[in-house]
Amino acid sequence: MEEPDKNNSAISLKSFLCCQEYSKLCCLGKDSNLSLASRIAKSFHHLFCFTCRRFSKQINVIDGACKKVLEKESESCKLSEDAKNRIKSLMKEE
Amino acid sequence: MNLQKNLIQDEIPEKSPKLSGIDTPDKWLSDYGDYLFRYAVLQLKDKSLAEDLVQDTFVSAYKARDQFQGKSSVKTWLVTILRNKIIDLVRKKQRVSFLSVENFDDDPVIRNNFNGAGIWSKWLNSWGSSPEALLEQSQFMDQFQSCLSKLPENLRAVFVMRNIDELSTEEICEKLDISSNNVWVILYRSRMRLRECLEANWKS
Numbered sequence: 354m355e356e357p358d359k360n361n362s363a364i365s366l367k368s369f370l371c372c373q374e375y376s377k378l379c380c381l382g383k384d385s386n387l388s389l390a391s392r393i394a395k396s397f398h399h400l401f402c403f404t405c406r407r408f409s410k411q412i413n414v415i416d417g418a419c420k421k422v423l424e425k426e427s428e429s430c431k432l433s434e435d436a437k438n439r440i441k442s443l444m445k446e447e
Numbered sequence: 448m449n450l451q452k453n454l455i456q457d458e459i460p461e462k463s464p465k466l467s468g469i470d471t472p473d474k475w476l477s478d479y480g481d482y483l484f485r486y487a488v489l490q491l492k493d494k495s496l497a498e499d500l501v502q503d504t505f506v507s508a509y510k511a512r513d514q515f516q517g518k519s520s521v522k523t524w525l526v527t528i529l530r531n532k533i534i535d536l537v538r539k540k541q542r543v544s545f546l547s548v549e550n551f552d553d554d555p556v557i558r559n560n561f562n563g564a565g566i567w568s569k570w571l572n573s574w575g576s577s578p579e580a581l582l583e584q585s586q587f588m589d590q591f592q593s594c595l596s597k598l599p600e601n602l603r604a605v606f607v608m609r610n611i612d613e614l615s616t617e618e619i620c621e622k623l624d625i626s627s628n629n630v631w632v633i634l635y636r637s638r639m640r641l642r643e644c645l646e647a648n649w650k651s
Contacts, residue, residue: 360557370564377551380635383617384609398497407571408642414578415641418591423486426586430494432484432501437476440502444472444509 575651594644605638
């Protein structure tokens with residue numbers, strides 16, 4: 354899916370992005386195909402802005418955490434034994 | 448009820464062989480019960496509602512077990528049924544609030560991050576270890592989960608569909624009947640809020 358049209362004011366592209374625009378493109382690039390102009394502008398900003406490079410890393414960590422969060426078992430988030438027994442009984446009735 | 452029945456039928460191939468060896472309620476509950484419950488709580492936050500939907504998922508899947516073809520794992524099949532039930536619920540409850548999220552910058556958390564020139568208003572802290580090492584730390588994952596649970600319900604629902612269920616933007620638009628711009632803005636705000644929460648609470 355292409356990125357939002359420039360004319361709908363979602364993203365306004367300029368030759369030099371500010372950090373706020375970079376942050377949008379950085380996130381948008383994970384969910385859509387950025388245009389060539391956007392990718393170039395983003396890469397250029399990435400090259401020269403230390404803070405945005407750190408932002409980009411942090412966003413990658415967040416996406417990585419999403420892939421692991423369900424695998425992590427949690428004592429505080431378990432189906433209770435009562436609920437399990439109730440569900441088993443209902444299933445056996447089927 | 449009919450809608451739920453249709454959602455289940457959508458996921459079940461026709462003329463499939465019966466599950467063998469694994470089709471006992473005890474096995475299903477012990478193998479997938481906690482996982483499905485965690486999945487539902489992550490999306491809904493409300494444990495009681497999550498429990499109801501997990502129950503509904505097990506019962507309706509078990510009822511239709513003869514139609515399970517085995518092209519995917521039982522776990523994937525059950526998650527798909529549960530996900531459809533959650534989407535159905537979220538769509539009814541949140542559609543209006545999804546539609547109101549259409550401007551990238553119209554969010555106080557985002558505005559506070561940048562000055563008038565669009566430059567970061569404060570230095571971003573290092574989170575310490577390499578990304579791989581960070582994701583291995585259970586304290587970091589606990590903090591991440593806590594931040595995820597603090598996202599507003601409409602943001603969290605879409606964020607989970609995209610990043611945990613790995614649905615495409617097009618699929619989310621179709622399932623929730625919202626525009627791609629709505630989805631992009633919701634995902635942007637979600638990531639910005641999660642980053643802000645982790646920045647404030649995670650000490651490397």
